[in-house]
Amino acid sequence: MIAEFWYKIKTSPLSLLFVIGLLLSLGLGTLYSIAQVQLQAPPNAFSKQVIFLIPATILMIFMTLVSKRLVHKYVYLGYGFIVLAVFLPFFGQKVAGTYRWINLGLPFGLQPSEIAKWVIVITLARYLSDHNLQMNNFASNLVPFAIALIPTFIVLNQPDLGTAFVMMTPVIPMLFWVGARPYHLFLIVAPLFSILAASNVLAFSIWAAIMAIVLYMAKPQLWHGVAIYFGNIFLGLIFPLLWDTLRPFQQKRVLTLINPELDPLGAGYQIIQSKTALGSGGLFGKGWGQGTQTHLKFLPVQESDFIVSVIGEEFGFAMLFIMLVLFSWLIVKMIKLGLNASDRFSGLILIGISTIFLAHVFVNCAMSAGMIPVKGLPLPFVSYGGSFLLSSFMMIGLVLNFGREELD
Amino acid sequence: MLRSTNTVSKSKFWILSGFVIFIHIILAYRFFQLQVLDHDEYSRRAENNRIRATSIPAPRGLILDRHGEIIVDNYPTYIVSAIGSEIVNKEKNYKVISAATGIDTATLKKNYKNYYRNRFLPTRLAKDLTIGQLSRLEEAKDELTGIIYSQFPERIFNPKIRASHVLGYLKEIDQSMIDGMDENSDYQYGDLIGWSGLERQYESRLRGDKGVTYYQVDAFGREAGNVEGHGNILPNPGNDIHTTLDVSLQALLESEFKNKKGTAIVSNPRTGGILAYVSAPDYKPDLFTGLISNQDWKTVIADTNRPLLNRVTNGTYPPGSIYKMVVGVELLEKRLVTTDWSVFCTGAYEFYDRTFRCWDENGHGKINLEQAIVQSCDVYFYQAIQNVDINDLAVRSKQFLHGAQTYIDLPTEMKGRVPDRQFMNKLHGRYGWSKGAMLNLSIGQGEILVTPLQMAAYTNLLATRGKTYPLHLVQKQDIMINAPSIQIRTWALIQDYMELTITQSNGTGRRSNPKIPGLRIGGKTGTAENPHGEPHAWFIAYGEKDDDMISITIMIENGGSGGEVAAPMARKVFQHYYGPKSTKLVSK
Numbered sequence: 001m002i003a004e005f006w007y008k009i010k011t012s013p014l015s016l017l018f019v020i021g022l023l024l025s026l027g028l029g030t031l032y033s034i035a036q037v038q039l040q041a042p043p044n045a046f047s048k049q050v051i052f053l054i055p056a057t058i059l060m061i062f063m064t065l066v067s068k069r070l071v072h073k074y075v076y077l078g079y080g081f082i083v084l085a086v087f088l089p090f091f092g093q094k095v096a097g098t099y100r101w102i103n104l105g106l107p108f109g110l111q112p113s114e115i116a117k118w119v120i121v122i123t124l125a126r127y128l129s130d131h132n133l134q135m136n137n138f139a140s141n142l143v144p145f146a147i148a149l150i151p152t153f154i155v156l157n158q159p160d161l162g163t164a165f166v167m168m169t170p171v172i173p174m175l176f177w178v179g180a181r182p183y184h185l186f187l188i189v190a191p192l193f194s195i196l197a198a199s200n201v202l203a204f205s206i207w208a209a210i211m212a213i214v215l216y217m218a219k220p221q222l223w224h225g226v227a228i229y230f231g232n233i234f235l236g237l238i239f240p241l242l243w244d245t246l247r248p249f250q251q252k253r254v255l256t257l258i259n260p261e262l263d264p265l266g267a268g269y270q271i272i273q274s275k276t277a278l279g280s281g282g283l284f285g286k287g288w289g290q291g292t293q294t295h296l297k298f299l300p301v302q303e304s305d306f307i308v309s310v311i312g313e314e315f316g317f318a319m320l321f322i323m324l325v326l327f328s329w330l331i332v333k334m335i336k337l338g339l340n341a342s343d344r345f346s347g348l349i350l351i352g353i354s355t356i357f358l359a360h361v362f363v364n365c366a367m368s369a370g371m372i373p374v375k376g377l378p379l380p381f382v383s384y385g386g387s388f389l390l391s392s393f394m395m396i397g398l399v400l401n402f403g404r405e406e407l408d
Numbered sequence: 409m410l411r412s413t414n415t416v417s418k419s420k421f422w423i424l425s426g427f428v429i430f431i432h433i434i435l436a437y438r439f440f441q442l443q444v445l446d447h448d449e450y451s452r453r454a455e456n457n458r459i460r461a462t463s464i465p466a467p468r469g470l471i472l473d474r475h476g477e478i479i480v481d482n483y484p485t486y487i488v489s490a491i492g493s494e495i496v497n498k499e500k501n502y503k504v505i506s507a508a509t510g511i512d513t514a515t516l517k518k519n520y521k522n523y524y525r526n527r528f529l530p531t532r533l534a535k536d537l538t539i540g541q542l543s544r545l546e547e548a549k550d551e552l553t554g555i556i557y558s559q560f561p562e563r564i565f566n567p568k569i570r571a572s573h574v575l576g577y578l579k580e581i582d583q584s585m586i587d588g589m590d591e592n593s594d595y596q597y598g599d600l601i602g603w604s605g606l607e608r609q610y611e612s613r614l615r616g617d618k619g620v621t622y623y624q625v626d627a628f629g630r631e632a633g634n635v636e637g638h639g640n641i642l643p644n645p646g647n648d649i650h651t652t653l654d655v656s657l658q659a660l661l662e663s664e665f666k667n668k669k670g671t672a673i674v675s676n677p678r679t680g681g682i683l684a685y686v687s688a689p690d691y692k693p694d695l696f697t698g699l700i701s702n703q704d705w706k707t708v709i710a711d712t713n714r715p716l717l718n719r720v721t722n723g724t725y726p727p728g729s730i731y732k733m734v735v736g737v738e739l740l741e742k743r744l745v746t747t748d749w750s751v752f753c754t755g756a757y758e759f760y761d762r763t764f765r766c767w768d769e770n771g772h773g774k775i776n777l778e779q780a781i782v783q784s785c786d787v788y789f790y791q792a793i794q795n796v797d798i799n800d801l802a803v804r805s806k807q808f809l810h811g812a813q814t815y816i817d818l819p820t821e822m823k824g825r826v827p828d829r830q831f832m833n834k835l836h837g838r839y840g841w842s843k844g845a846m847l848n849l850s851i852g853q854g855e856i857l858v859t860p861l862q863m864a865a866y867t868n869l870l871a872t873r874g875k876t877y878p879l880h881l882v883q884k885q886d887i888m889i890n891a892p893s894i895q896i897r898t899w900a901l902i903q904d905y906m907e908l909t910i911t912q913s914n915g916t917g918r919r920s921n922p923k924i925p926g927l928r929i930g931g932k933t934g935t936a937e938n939p940h941g942e943p944h945a946w947f948i949a950y951g952e953k954d955d956d957m958i959s960i961t962i963m964i965e966n967g968g969s970g971g972e973v974a975a976p977m978a979r980k981v982f983q984h985y986y987g988p989k990s991t992k993l994v995s996k
Contacts, residue, residue, distance in 0.1 A: 283444055335421060339420075
């Protein structure tokens with residue numbers, strides 16, 4: 001059995017681990033700088049992260065070795081459990097204004113929504129590979145969306161918009177992978193864009209034009225196309241009116257959901273500080289442990305959400321560029337593995353997981369750079385955070401397992 | 409399971425990979441924009457974030473007396489201030505400071521309110537902290553936000569004297585003052601500036617140059633060490649000023665003026681240097697040290713005795729009989745009287761339908777100019793003045809510095825008033841006044857108003873026969889006062905009369921004579937009627953012994969008879985200065 005395991009490990013795409021090792025070192029080096037310069041005695045973020053690596057590695061190996069058949073067989077059951085699990089925090093205590101954590105009496109809390117991300121992916125993968133769906137039919141898209149939507153909706157109420165976003169995104173590329181018409185995917189996301197674009201006249205005009213072009217190219221039945229087009233326009237027009245009927249405190253509640261870290265002083269304090277830290281770092285940074293914005297604590301949540309700003313301040317654009325190259329290589333490699341996978345189930349899992357990583361990288365970096373509102377999403381392998389580290393390593397285990405070339 | 413084969417076209421791989429690369433390129437470009445293109449802008453912001461520069465006040469120069477004794481000194485006091493914009497929790501700050509220093513929170517709150525200027529300037533919460541209190545505060549540093557403590561050189565005063573009007577005080581600069589200054593001045597809102605007296609007059613000499621200290625602050629406004637590459641600039645202390653004052657003499661006169669209103673000036677007629685300068689009532693000089701609170705200010709302003717008024721330079725009074733030497737000089741110079749010409753004083757003088765009284769109701773009998781000055785007979789002057797033209801008298805008065813600027817080295821002085829024809833016509837109408845006004849004027853009453861400082865300069869002119877310098881406290885001036893061009897004989901006569909006033913048994917100034925061998929004194933008393941009650945008691949005198957000369961000018965507001973009240977005070981000064989018990993050092 002050992003020999004079999006060893007064979008399994010040996011045939012896994014281990015080059016991924018090298019890149020992950022580099023990213024991990026970058027994260028640990030940064031956490032060490034924070035702990036060292038700010039004289040934080042252990043247990044600090046660095047030491048905790050190192051300790052978390054042990055269970056994370058064990059779980060990763062487990063996920064690498066676990067039988068694909070078993071994963072396939074029990075994933076629906078797992079899905080049922082995870083939906084319950086994301087519900088559980090609502091019965092526990094509120095932590096930092098949210099119901100994200102389960103307290104199991106351990107010295108740390110667990111975030112079931114982290115696990116839920118990839119359980120949803122596997123569930124979708126099974127559903128999409130088991131059923132030979134007629135993807136030309138629009139209705140075929142609905143069940144997969146529902147699979148992702150149920151836990152997403154619960155997570156959205158914790159509230160955790162970032163995680164909810166990450167849970168939903170894999171659906172689209174996975175459907176695309178199994179042959180869904182891009183036009184159908186477009187129809188599903190169109191109402192959301194209509195609402196978002198409605199706040200700005202120029203944005204809404206551009207969006208209306210894009211819709212017109214897409215509809216023209218997709219050549220739907222005439223009355224279909226007209227209904228969809230004007231339905232969306234109507235939604236966009238009616239939304240601001242609906243918004244205005246909300247009382248200010250209700251509007252604020254919704255805005256806080258979209259942007260949970262909304263600064264009560266209204267100054268966008270965190271974004272400003274993060275951009276300042278990044279920008280002052282320059283091309284090569286201020287040097288390890290020399291980041292004034294970081295170490296004088298101008299930078300908020302620097303160990304987790306804003307670790308990119310710390311790296312940018314201390315090591316400069318050069319290091320961030322290298323980091324982005326590593327991430328893009330990692331994600332493209334996963335997609336490549338998905339392309340080469342021998343069966344559809346494996347391929348879909350790889351596509352789904354690569355999307356989760358991409359979503360994290362994009363949201364985290366874009367947030368730190370002030371491109372999107374603040375969403376508390378960590379950067380894979382780099383940010384501090386136990387649950388997410390465990391989850392990331394388990395996903396890598398899955399990638400190693402399902403990315404293996406041989407047939408099971 | 410796993411039966412569906414993975415039949416995916418390569419184009420899907422390219423589309424997805426392309427999207428991944430596209431996202432990463434967007435992120436990379438955004439980082440490039442922030443970190444490389446806008447680097448300078450963000451570097452500047454980062455510096456502003458973390459570096460706080462606070463100015464270190466320079467210790468002002470000392471103020472010394474003529475013997476080198478310190479009158480105004482500095483001592484380092486520790487103050488705790490709060491910067492409003494950096495405070496996170498005011499109440500918590502108060503609690504922590506109160507626990508560390510033992511000052512109750514109500515006091516801290518009150519001080520914050522009193523001294524608050526704006527959110528970005530340190531507002532003083534407490535001063536005069538001990539090292540113990542300071543170190544306990546240091547320990548609680550992590551719990552405090554926006555709190556700074558600093559050493560502050562505060563003015564401390566020689567306990568022997570007050571001299572508050574001479575020394576003046578400091579005040580914080582407000583915005584309107586800064587607006588009025590030229591652009592090159594480095595005064596900042598909240599700095600202390602000499603506001604009156606010598607502190608103001610010699611501000612540029614005393615002030616020194618501020619230093620700057622740079623330090624890092626963290627996001628919570630707490631100090632986090634020094635800044636590399638930003639060395640502190642040490643303040644440059646101001647220059648000392650050596651005054652002509654004599655602390656012991658000043659102390660003597662101040663004690664004489666306890667519970668009195670009035671002025672006393674002692675000076676050296678040969679140089680113009682002032683040895684003592686009293687304006688009573690005064691205020692405690694440390695009332696205004698450091699930062700004055702509104703409460704203190706209101707109390708002083710509301711005092712009906714007007715302690716803030718510098719009576720020496722800014723109080724104007726009728727001179728009374730001390731003016732008679734001016735009239736005497738005019739009479740002699742214009743040959744309107746001879747030294748023998750006399751008047752019979754019955755105690756009153758009828759002039760048309762009015763009766764003008766001599767101060768002595770019993771009358772002085774037959775009186776010439778000499779005795780008119782010695783005994784201060786008014787009737788003689790009522791008679792003699794009738795041949796004097798008012799404009800001639802005004803010119804003569806101004807030669808003796810009545811109603812003229814003395815150019816003392818203090819920020820302000822009043823000019824007083826010497827009436828001439830034009831003035832009288834304007835005040836009373838062309839025919840609204842008559843010779844009767846001249847009679848009043850002849851004894852220093854009526855429209856004439858002088859400052860005690862002018863009388864001191866006048867005394868110095870008389871003492872030196874016109875060869876004196878402007879009065880000063882620090883800087884002797886190069887140019888002598890324009891001597892009145894009168895004959896030496898006139899000078900000699902006037903000086904004789906003044907000396908007889910002291911030495912004769914019926915001289916009004918006899919009570920000023922300490923009878924020290926070799927000490928020659930000349931003086932004149934004055935008892936100036938005024939509408940505010942008792943007459944003002946005047947006495948002016950000069951004394952000389954072994955070529956060492958001083959002059960004394962005393963005025964006691966509503967004090968009564970000059971000869972009885974003011975002259976004895978002068979005796980104490982002479983006694984102190986020339987007397988055998990005097991521990992006086994050699995004067996400069």
